[in-house]
Amino acid sequence: MEFVSRRQFLNRTATAAAAACLAPMTRSLRAEPLGIPIACQVYPVREALGKDFEGTLAQLAQIGYKMIEMCSPPGYERSGFGPLVSKKASDVRKAIHAAGLGCESCHFTSRELKESLDERIAYAKELGLKQMVLSTFGLKPDAGMAEWVGAAEELNRIAEKIQKAGMQTGFHNHNFEFKELDGVLVYDKLMSVLDPKLVKMQFQVSVIRLGYEAATFMKKYPGRFISLHLQDWSPAAQKEVAIGQGSVDWNKLFTAAKTGGIQNYFVEMNLDLLKASYPYLHTLKV
Numbered sequence: 001m002e003f004v005s006r007r008q009f010l011n012r013t014a015t016a017a018a019a020a021c022l023a024p025m026t027r028s029l030r031a032e033p034l035g036i037p038i039a040c041q042v043y044p045v046r047e048a049l050g051k052d053f054e055g056t057l058a059q060l061a062q063i064g065y066k067m068i069e070m071c072s073p074p075g076y077e078r079s080g081f082g083p084l085v086s087k088k089a090s091d092v093r094k095a096i097h098a099a100g101l102g103c104e105s106c107h108f109t110s111r112e113l114k115e116s117l118d119e120r121i122a123y124a125k126e127l128g129l130k131q132m133v134l135s136t137f138g139l140k141p142d143a144g145m146a147e148w149v150g151a152a153e154e155l156n157r158i159a160e161k162i163q164k165a166g167m168q169t170g171f172h173n174h175n176f177e178f179k180e181l182d183g184v185l186v187y188d189k190l191m192s193v194l195d196p197k198l199v200k201m202q203f204q205v206s207v208i209r210l211g212y213e214a215a216t217f218m219k220k221y222p223g224r225f226i227s228l229h230l231q232d233w234s235p236a237a238q239k240e241v242a243i244g245q246g247s248v249d250w251n252k253l254f255t256a257a258k259t260g261g262i263q264n265y266f267v268e269m270n271l272d273l274l275k276a277s278y279p280y281l282h283t284l285k286v
Contacts, residue, residue, distance in 0.1 A: 032281060032282060032284065033250070033254040033257075033265070033281060033284050033285075033286045034254060034257060034258065034262065034265075034286060036262075036263070036264065036265060037066035037067050037102075038064065038065055038066060038067075038265075038267070038278060038281050038282065039065060039066065039067035039068060039069060039264060039265065039266045039267070040060060040065050040067075040068055040069070040266055040267045040268065040274055041068070041069040041071075041107075041229060041266040041267070041268040042056075042060075042068050042069065042070060042071065043071055043076075043079075043107070043268065044268060044269055044270050044271070044274070045060070045270075045271055045274075046071070046076070046079060046080030046081055047080045048271070049080070049081070049084070050080050050081060050082060050083040050084065051083070053083070053084060053087075053092075053095060054095050054098070054099065057095060057096060057098075057099035057101060058099050059271075060099070060101065060274070061099045061100045061101050063274060063275050063278050064278045064282060065101065065267075065274075065278065066100075066101065066102065067101060067102045067103065067104065067264070067266075068096065068101050068102075068103050068266075069103070069105045069106060069107065069133075069227075069264070069266045070092070070103055070105075070106040070107070070127070071106065071107045071135075072106055072107060072108045072109065072112060072120065072123070073085045073087070073092075074112060074116075075107075075108055075109035075111070075112040075120075076107075076109070088126070089123045089124075089126035089127040090126055090127075092127060093126070093127050093128050103127065103128065103129070104128070104129055104130040104131055104264065105129060105130070105131040105132075105133055105170070105227060105264055105266075106124065106127065106129055106131070106132060106133065107133050107134075107135040107172065108120055108132055108133065108134060108135065109134075109135060109136075109138070110134060110135075110136065110137055110138045110151075111138070113132075113134060113158050114154070114158070117158060117161060117162075120132070121161070121162060121165045121167070124165075124167060125165065125166075125167070129167060130167055130168060131167060131168045131169075131170050131226060131227070131264070132162050132167050132168070132169055132170070133169075133170035133171070133172050133202050133227075134155060134158075134169070134170065134171050134172065135172050136172065136174060136176070137151040137152075137155075139151060139176070141176075144181065145181045145182060145184065145186070145189060148181075148186055148189060148190060149189065149193050152190050152193040152194050153193060155169070155171065155194065155199055156193075156194060156195045156198055156199065159195065159198035159199045160198055163197075163198055168200055168226060169198060169199050169200070170199070170200050170201065170202045170226050170227060171190070171194065171199055171200075171201055171202065172202040172204060172229065173187060173201070173202070173203060173204050173207070174204060175206075175207060175210060177190060178207050178210050178212050187217070191221055191224065196223070196224055200224060200225060200226035200227075200261070201221075201224055201225045201226065202225070202226060202227045202228070202229060203217060203218075203225055203227075203228050203229070203260075204228075204229040204231070204268075205228060205229060205230050205231050205232075205248060205253070206229070206231040206233065206240070208233050208246075208247060208248055209233045209235075213248075213249075213252075213253070214228065214248075214253050214256070214257075215249070215252045215253045215255075215256035215257075216256075217260070218253070218256035218257055218259055218260030218262075219256050219259055219260075221260070222259045222260065222261070223259075223260070223261040224260065224261065225257070225260035225261050225262055226261065226262065226263050226264065227262060227263060227264040227265060227266065228253075228257065228262055228264075228265040228266070229265075229266055229268045230243055230265055230266065230267045230268065230269075230277070230281075231243075231267075231268060231269055232244065232245060232246030232247070232248050232277075233246045233247055233248065234246045234247065235247055240269060240273065241273070242269075242273050242276035242277045242280065243267065243273075243276075243277035243280050243281055244277070244280035244281075244284075245276075245280075250280075250284060250286075251284075251286055254284070254286035255286055267281070
C-alpha cells in the first residue's frame with residue numbers, strides 16, 4: 001500500500017477538484033462555434049458602461065459571454081466612453097478580469113492611430129491586447145477610389161509599426177465598403193491594396209442586408225480575416241434580430257470562417273439581443 005502524506009493527499013484532492021471544474025468548461029467551449037469563447041463588442045452598451053463600468057461588465061458575464069471587445073476611450077470619448085478616459089489601461093484590464101472576462105481586441109479611430117500611434121500602442125499593450133482594430137477610415141460618403149486606396153496604404157504603414165510592437169492590426173468594415181466605384185467593389189479593391197501580412201480583416205456580418213454574405217468573402221480571401229462582428233437580419237421585418245432568428249446561414253458562415261482564418265467573433269447588438277443571441281451560439285456546433 002502506498003503511503004500518502006497529508007500534504008500529498010491535499011495536493012491530489014485540489015488537483016482533482018480543479019480538473020473536475022475545468023472539464024465542464026472544456027466541454028462547453030467545444031459546443032460553441034469553432035471552439036472559440038463567445039464574445040461581444042461593448043459599443044452597443046456604451047452608455048451603461050460609462051455609468052457603471054464594473055456592473056455592466058458583470059452583467060455581460062452573467063449572460064454567459066467570456067470575452068469582450070473594447071473601444072478606445074479617448075477615441076470614443078464623445079460616444080459614451082468619456083467616463084473611462086481617466087482610467088488607466090491597467091485598471092480597465094483589472095476590472096475586465098475581475099468580472100471574469102477577457103479582452104484581446106479593441107477598436108481605435110483613424111484619427112488616434114494617425115496622430116497618437118505610439119501612445120495608443122502603449123495603451124493597447126498595457127490593456128493586454130493582441131489585436132488593434134481600425135473601426136473605419138472615416139472617409140466622406142462621396143470619396144473616390146483613389147481616396148480609399150490612399151487610406152489603405154496609410155493603414156499598411158501604421159500596421160507595420162503595430163506589428164513590430166507584437167500586435168495584429170485589423171480593419172472593420174461597414175456598409176461603405178460594399179458599393180461599386182468604376183465597376184469595382186470597394187471591399188475587393190481594399191483587399192488588393194492592404195498587405196495580408198500586416199492587416200487582417202474584421203468582417204461585419206450585417207452587410208447581409210445589402211445582399212453580401214460573409215461566407216463568400218471568407219472563401220474568396222482565405223487566411224485574410226481575424227474576427228467577425230455578428231448580427232442577424234430579418235428581411236421580412238427589415239430589422240436586426242437575435243442570432244439564429246434571421247437570414248444568416250450560421251453553419252455555412254462558421255464553416256467558411258475556418259478557411260478565412262477567424263480567431264475571434266463578437267456579437268454586436270443591443271443588450272436585449274445580446275441576451276437572446278447567446279443561447280443559440282452556445283449550443284451551435286460547427
